[in-house]
Amino acid sequence: MTDHPARKRIATVWLAGCSGCHMSFLDLDEWLIELAAQAEIVYSPVASDQKRYPDDVDIALVEGGVANTDNFSLLQEVRERTHTLVSLGDCAITANIPGMRNMLQGADPVLRRGYLDLADDSGQQPNAPGVIPELLERVLPIHELVPVDIFLPGCPPSAQRIRGVLEALLRDQKPPSKEATQIRFG
Template sequence: MNKIKVATVWLDGCSGCHMSLLDIDERILELAKHIEIVYSPIVDAKKLPEAGVDLGIIEGAIANEEDKHKAEMMRAKCKFLIALGDCAVTGNVPSMRNPFGIPAIFKRAYHENATVQQQDPKIGVPALLETTTPVHEVVKVDLYVPGCPPPADAIFFVLSELIAGRVPDPSKVTRFGA
């Protein structure tokens, strides 16, 4: 039986949703019989295959040009796309900057809160978008899995159902917030 090919990305989030995925613990061995992770921050494979990815999982909101590019890349190459966690689903914590605007954020982060070398970062960091948005405002999402983070049991349920060929109802196993 061909394994389901899974890709995951971590955009503007804290990695907590990926940690929750790993909290599946030994049940990951059961999942590994059915899925192959082909691209993810938690495996060595760091190049998204050009085609044939069955399931994409996005953690985090879209805050900068690189996030936007990665979300579009995942949508283009994954047949089914999950927004995992409240940051991906609603914008959550990363979107709290939205009312203030970029100049005020930079002033606070890189000048008022910096004890040395107060300056705006200009080299080696992707440009911030004017606002941080949930994933579905940039690309179509097929399934929303809320939670901050979604519990490991909920992630296991969602993946198990998808492996079985069913589209799960995450509201049975998780909710917004903790």
């Protein structure tokens, strides 16, 4: 763990999710103004279009499962450059909705189903190596690929629960997790 006496550097990351967890983060409403006084949002799809994940991030809230090669490489960068990684929401923790495609047993059946079986006569599979990231064979929860520090389940986790976790982390404390409301899925 590294010490950051100044304002905490916070990131939010969007992998394979519906962005509902980010909407819940935005539901923090006026508390976001208090958060801005205590922390700097250094990377987030709701704050900027910054392409590179920055160094020395204190807290990252990561939404979504890992569905393709871009998700995987970004997650690796997040882990390498982040002190406390929060697995935010059921998709990050269990693969959840994006993981439903795992029932088709692999990337090829998913692509065939989406682009050929359900298409009209002009169906064709995407073919743009290096442009379109390749699907992984299965959508994975993030803790199967990198160590996770905190799990915050929910679909999405409520703004109140996100706030509870952030408030504790901003004080360099462990977030509360004993109450059932803190560990509820769905």
